[in-house]
Amino acid sequence: MKIYRSALLRFADDGQAVYDSDALLAVAADASGRQRVVAAGSWQALADQYIQREGVEVIHLPGKLLAPGFVDMHIHYPQTDVIGAPAPGLLPWLENYTFPHESRFHDREYADGVAEFFMDELLRNGVTTALAFATSHPASVDAIMTAAQKRSMRMIAGKVLQDRNSPDGVRDDTEQGLIDTEILINRWHGVDRLGYAITPRFAPTSTEAQLRGAGELAAKYSDVWIQSHVAENLDEIAWVKELFPAARSYLAVYDDFGLMRERAVYAHSIWLDETDRQLMQSTRSAAAVSPTSNLFLSSGYFDYLKADVSNMLYGLASDVGGGMSFSPFRTMQAAYVVGREGHAKQGQSLSPQNLWWQHTAGAARALGLGGVIGNLQPGCEADFVVINPACTPLLERKTAQARNLDELLFAMIILGDDRLIEQTIVSQAK
The missing domain is CATH 3.20.20.140 (Metal-dependent hydrolases)
Structure with a gap:
């Protein structure tokens, strides 16, 4: 199991965004070997339950945002x-x-x-x-x-x-x-x-x-x-x-x-x-x-x-x-x-x-693939991106001033491009 600590964006079933500024994302292989999301949410609420498990790798990504691919x-x-x-x-x-x-x-x-x-x-x-x-x-x-x-x-x-x-x-x-x-x-x-x-x-x-x-x-x-x-x-x-x-x-x-x-x-x-x-x-x-x-x-x-x-x-x-x-x-x-x-x-x-x-x-x-891809709720295939909101001087300045999630996302939408994507991770099969 891999545990990521970062800000985290995902979506509820009604399309509303769910955001944690300090989050835990746990990813592990299912019975078929496909990497899936095991847990997603507040680091404070979930860390004690997951980080003490045997064989867990914890990856800290301060200042970054994890979001669905x-x-x-x-x-x-x-x-x-x-x-x-x-x-x-x-x-x-x-x-x-x-x-x-x-x-x-x-x-x-x-x-x-x-x-x-x-x-x-x-x-x-x-x-x-x-x-x-x-x-x-x-x-x-x-x-x-x-x-x-x-x-x-x-x-x-x-x-x-x-x-x-x-x-x-x-x-x-x-x-x-x-x-x-x-x-x-x-x-x-x-x-x-x-x-x-x-x-x-x-x-x-x-x-x-x-x-x-x-x-x-x-x-x-x-x-x-x-x-x-x-x-x-x-x-x-x-x-x-x-x-x-x-x-x-x-x-x-x-x-x-x-x-x-x-x-x-x-x-x-x-x-x-x-x-x-x-x-x-x-x-x-x-x-x-x-x-x-x-x-x-x-x-x-x-x-x-x-x-x-x-x-x-x-x-x-x-x-x-x-x-x-x-x-x-x-x-x-x-x-x-x-x-x-x-x-x-x-x-x-x-x-x-x-x-x-x-x-x-x-x-x-x-596409008929709701709950399978495009999200980071438990059970979804582990396709996600690591976003750097400070990837350019202007984005760094603008996102640092964001007072809420809408302002953060909108700054990246209007000012962003491929430089925001620091890493793309796809659900591998063992």
Whole structure:
């Protein structure tokens, strides 16, 4: 057992932050060998019970903050080298940068190189779980899963399905793409900490036959994830309407093919109407809110007020490479701006605790992994970060003046980046 003494942030079941300025976090292996949180709380209340046990290692981290590892609900690992590419909008950005780059991932050696860098970049930024797109090439999935498994990370990923409206090099074959998907599910889903996601890129790049086949796989393998994009961009919505004239809405296309259920995650979800939001809520599908990407591509604003009224699930995501940073702090910064703007300029001032929850325990809940990851309550897998609130002169000055938890968290959200992450610890298995 390892005992950490530091400040500690975690979350109650209702999403409220629980904070101890002088805390004990006890971590030990369960019966399967997986490292889990055994105890978390006040040092004064818990120390006598735990530190005298045989074989205990006590690690003192004065001035630091232990917090749950961040959960990124939507990211494209093959776009690691596309981040920061200039483009006037979503569709030209795909055509000029993304598709040409993704065509290289048929080469396993090339895919391995990107996957290794990508995984290290996630960990450097404090991200311990991600829901990731690969490319249309099966080798790209093998690469990311292998890299995650080597690091004992919880990773959910899938081969992209896109059998139309896509250039040579990334377009797959309808039948073969579905065959490859099922092979990859059986190869990787449930192995160690890995999960598979059935991954239509977005409705315009899949035929009805491919979407129907994806829905059939989703029904057959009910515990795998589903991921795609929806309602990100007005031009994209108009395109979907032309391609699927019988569908009530863009989101309804996925529902029509059996692709909305628990563990289904739809990136962006900006231009939804009330019927769409109720569909998200009733199916327990979730939105991956990608604020830096939405700002970068000028796509629009996620409407937090209406999402909360409809009680739909959502969490934060970087959306690299459309997103501008791997850092959860940059994502939370942008989410605060998006929340203030809203659709009708009736935004809300998202609290620092809520922003942090959206990127940890809230995202875990949206993924169907509440109580497993994204938190540091007893029983959770021991994924956490060691944060140094004094990592820069300005942060040191500002956080020293914090009078309460909100002021401490908000200072780090607004002024922080990857330098805040002193160490990232993932739940190893013996």
